[in-house]
Amino acid sequence: MISTTRTPGAATGGLPLNGLLALATAAFITILTEALPAGLLPGISAGLGVPESAAGQLVTVYAVGSLVAAIPLTVLTRGLNRRPLLLTALAGFLIANTITALSGSYALTLVARFIAGVSAGLLWALAAGYAARLAPAPLKGRAIAIAMAGTPLALSLGVPGGTFLGSLIGWRACFGLISGLCVVLIVWIMAALPDFSGEAAGERKPLKGVLMLPGVRAVLLVVLGFVVAHNLLYTYIAPFLQALNMAEQADRVLLVFGITSLAGIAVVGALIDHWLRTLTLASILLFAVAAVLLAVAAGMPSLVYGAIALWGLAFGGAATLFQTASAKAAGPAADLAQSMLVTVWNTAIAGGGLIGGLLLEAAGVDAFAPALLLLLACAFGVTLASTHGFPRRPSPR
Template structure:
C-alpha cells in the first residue's frame, strides 16, 4: 500500500487585504513627526549659524546663505522625482534610507574642510527634504485611517512647527556655545536615532501603486488640483517673502531690542504649533475652506503689519495671529490635495512638496529684492497681497475615494 502525503494548501492572500497596522499607530505617527522635525531642523539650522559658518569657512554671509537656498531648490525638483525612482519599494525602507542619508549629509557638513563641501552636503539635504515630505505626508492617514486621519496628518506636520520652535533655536544655542560643527554633528546623531526608531516602530508600508512620471500630467489636467497648487504657491510665496525679513520688520518698532525680538519669534513658533493642530481639525472636515480661511487671515495680518510698525503691542499681537494662521498651511494643503486626488495620494503629496519648496525659494528671493530696493513696507505689502490672492482662487468640486462630492 502506498501512502501519499497530502498537503493542505494555504489560502492565497486576498488582493484587497489591508497592509499590516502597527500595534501602536499613534507611536508610529509620532515617529513620522520626528522625521519631519529632523529634516526641517537640518534645513533651517544654517539660518542661526550663518555668521559663524561663514567665518569658519572664510566666505561672506551672503555666500553662506546658499546653504539655505540650495536645499529648497533641490527639494522642489526631487519631491516629485523620488516617488517615481523608488516605485514599489516599501515606504518604511525608503524613509529609513532617507534619514540615514540625512545623517551622512550632516556629518559631511560637520567635517567639511571648505564651503564647496558644505554645498555638496546641502544638496543631499535637499534630496532628503523632498523625499521625506513626499513620502511621509500621506502616511498618517494610512496608519490611522478613518475619522482620526486628520489628526494623524496634523501630528506628522507638527514636526515642522516644533523644528522652528525648538530644533533651530536649540541648534543655534549649541553652535554658539560649542561651534557650528558641533551643532551639525548633533543633528547627525538625531537623524540616526530617528532612522533606528522608524525601522522598529513602523510596520511594512508597501507602495499603494507605483508613481510614474505620467501620473503628474494626469493630475495637473484636473482643475481642482491645478487651482489648489496655485493657491499653495501664492500663499507660501507671500508668506516667505514677508517672513524672511520679519526680524528687521520687528526691529523698526521703537523699543524693540534683540531680546524682545527673540521672545516674539518664540511666541510666533508656539502659536504655529497650535495653528497646526487647529488647522488639521478644520481641514479634516473642510480642507479647501480651511486653506481659504488661512490665506485670508494671513494676508490681512501681513498687510496690517505695514502701518502697525509704530506700535509694539499691535505688532506683537499681529505676529502671534500670523503664526497661528501659518501653522495650519502644511496640514490643510496636504489634506486638500489628498481629497482632490484620492486615486493618487502619494503623487499628490509629491506635487505638494515640490510646489511648497519652490515657493519657499521664490518668496525668499522676491523678499530680498524688495528689501534691497523699495524697502520693508513693500515686502509686507507684496507678501500680504499674494496671500490674499490665494484666498480668491476658485474652488472645483472635490470627490472622495468613493466618488462622493465633499465640501470644499
C-alpha cells in the same frame, strides 16, 4: 495600494501614535537640518574659512536639492515599498549631517547640503501619504497633522535651541547631534512603522494625469500664493522690524510666531477631518488681517505682536491643510501629488525671497502689505472656487 503589514490605526479604529510621532520626528530633523545653518552662520563662516554670505548658501543649496529631486525621485520610486524609501531618506540626512560636522572643505559641505536637500524632497513626498495610510479614514487629516507637528516644533524650539547649543558646544557638534538623532530615528521607524507597498504598474497615473485630477491644481495654486506671501515677509522680517524701530526685538517676535504656530497646528489637527475648507479660508483670512495690522502698526509694538501672533496661528497648520487637501484630491496618486506640492512650496520660498528683495529695494517695507494682500486674495479666491480641492461640506462624523 495594499499594505504589506497590518495598519495599526486602521485595524483598531484609533491613531497609531508611536508611528506618527516617529514621522513627526523625521519632519523635525528635516526642518532642523534645513534651517539650523541660518542660526550658526558666524561659526560656520569661520570654520570653513568663507564669508557669511557664502555660508548662507548652505541653506540655498539645500532648497535647490529639494526642488530638483522631489518629482523625479517620486516618479522613479512609485513602485517601491514605502518604509525602505523613508529609511533611505533618513540615511541621506545621516550621511549629510555627518559630513557637515566633520568637513573642513566648503565645496564638500555644499555637496553634503545638496544630498540633505534631495533627502528632504523624498521624505516630504512620502510623509503625508504615509501618515494618512496609517490611520482610519475619518482620522486621516488628524494623522497628517500629528506627523507634521515636527515642522513648527523645529522652527519654534529646535532652531533657537540649536543656535543656543551651538554657542556652547560649537556648530559641528550640533550637526553631529542631528546625525545621532537620525540613528535613533532609523531604529525607531524600523520598530514602529509598518511597511506599505508602492503603486502597482497598472495603477500609476502619469505626471500630467495626476496634475489634471480635479482639485490638485487648485491646491498647488493656493500653496503658491500663500507660501510666497509667507516667505516674502519671513525672509525680510529683520528690515521690516527695523522700519518699525523694533529690530532689537526680532528674537521675541519670532518666538511669538513660533508659539502661535504650534497653537495653529493644534487647532488644525483637532478639526481638519471635518472642516478642511473652513480652516483653509480662515488661515488665509487671519494672515490677511495680520498684514493689515502690520501696515498700520508703526509706533504700536503691542499691535505688531498681535499681528505676528495671528500670522503664526495662520501659518502653523497651513502645511497640514495643504498636504491633506492634496492627498485627498489625488487619492491613490497622493505621493506624486505631494512631490508636486514640495516642488511648488520650494519654488514659493525662492519666489518670496526674490519678490521681497525687489520690493524692498524699489519701495521699502511699505510695499509688503499690498503685495501680501494681493497674493492672499488670489489664494482665497482659488480656495473658495475649488470644490474638489477644498470640499464645501465637512466630512461626516
